Amino acid sequence: MKQLPNIPKSILITRPQGDNALKYLELWSQKIIDVAQEKGATILDLIGKRANREEFEKIIRKKNPELIILNGHGNYNFLTGQNKEILVEAGKNHEILSNSIVYAISCRSAKILGKSVASTGDGAYIGYLEDFVFYYDESKVYRPLEDKKAGLFLEPSNQVAISLLKNHSAAEASESSKRYFMRNIKKLLTTDNSSVENSQFISVLY
Amino acid sequence: MTELTLEQMEDLQALVSARVRVLSPETGISVGSSGPIKRDELLAHIEAGDEIGKNFIAMDWQFLQSLKTGEIYEAIAKYS
Numbered sequence: 001m002k003q004l005p006n007i008p009k010s011i012l013i014t015r016p017q018g019d020n021a022l023k024y025l026e027l028w029s030q031k032i033i034d035v036a037q038e039k040g041a042t043i044l045d046l047i048g049k050r051a052n053r054e055e056f057e058k059i060i061r062k063k064n065p066e067l068i069i070l071n072g073h074g075n076y077n078f079l080t081g082q083n084k085e086i087l088v089e090a091g092k093n094h095e096i097l098s099n100s101i102v103y104a105i106s107c108r109s110a111k112i113l114g115k116s117v118a119s120t121g122d123g124a125y126i127g128y129l130e131d132f133v134f135y136y137d138e139s140k141v142y143r144p145l146e147d148k149k150a151g152l153f154l155e156p157s158n159q160v161a162i163s164l165l166k167n168h169s170a171a172e173a174s175e176s177s178k179r180y181f182m183r184n185i186k187k188l189l190t191t192d193n194s195s196v197e198n199s200q201f202i203s204v205l206y
Numbered sequence: 207m208t209e210l211t212l213e214q215m216e217d218l219q220a221l222v223s224a225r226v227r228v229l230s231p232e233t234g235i236s237v238g239s240s241g242p243i244k245r246d247e248l249l250a251h252i253e254a255g256d257e258i259g260k261n262f263i264a265m266d267w268q269f270l271q272s273l274k275t276g277e278i279y280e281a282i283a284k285y286s
Binding site: 018019020021024073074075080107108130131132133134135136137138139141149178179181182183185186189197199200202203204206 | 225226228229230232233234235236237238239240241242244261262265266268269270272278281282284285286
């Protein structure tokens with residue numbers, strides 16, 4: 001089973017900017033970066049304008065990062081960066097990801113892109129088969145890390161990367177994240193101050 | 207999603223809309239590749255029956271089915 005070394009040499013993370021969803025992913029990813037730094041990894045942070053295809057391909061070829069975290073909008077066969085520029089696409093340049101462990105925090109990319117990546121190298125690809133949906137509180141967009149609504153979705157999502165950084169295999173990291181999602185569902189089902197919104201949150205978490 | 211009759215689809219659309227209305231209007235929703243939307247925009251997509259609306263209905267239908275079949279409780283037990 002593919003897993004990271006005890007001290008990963010480098011991890012690459014893309015953090016495009018442009019809308020509130022990307023802003024939430026950008027800031028919540030800081031928690032992953034903090035854990036990676038504690039482990040002594042070099043962080044290759046393609047934030048904002050740096051999340052472009054040229055720089056993305058160049059840095060992977062040069063540094064060969066063991067873990068790649070991709071935040072951004074996507075679809076079945078591709079993932080995007082800044083200004084929705086396609087960074088990686090099945091059948092075009094997907095092999096660039098083939099020797100790393102990849103976690104894509106994006107809609108749908110596991111279905112075609114993930115399968116293409118997994119079939120061409122000795123890496124691993126973790127992503128979502130359909131839409132990655134999360135709720136957030138519009139009144140918290142200037143303080144996303146204080147948004148408990150978003151935390152219900154983004155903490156379990158972060159768990160994939162955090163678990164990988166703690167030397168768990170890709171399969172174990174995925175299971176760990178599912179356990180976290182289920183724990184949040186259980187919390188919402190059993191909490192005393194149950195809000196009518198909870199049923200909708202559970203639907204999306206599930 | 208199982209093939210539904212037009213009448214069943216209309217019922218489901220109304221049910222999902224009612225469920226989304228319980229969200230605060232200040233709820234942002236990151237859904238699909240087109241960027242985040244607000245609650246009332248999601249309602250408009252559901253009522254228009256476009257791609258975003260249909261995908262959201264399918265997701266909520268899956269959840270409602272899991273309540274009916276008990277699948278969600280099995281999943282909770284499995285991951286506890």
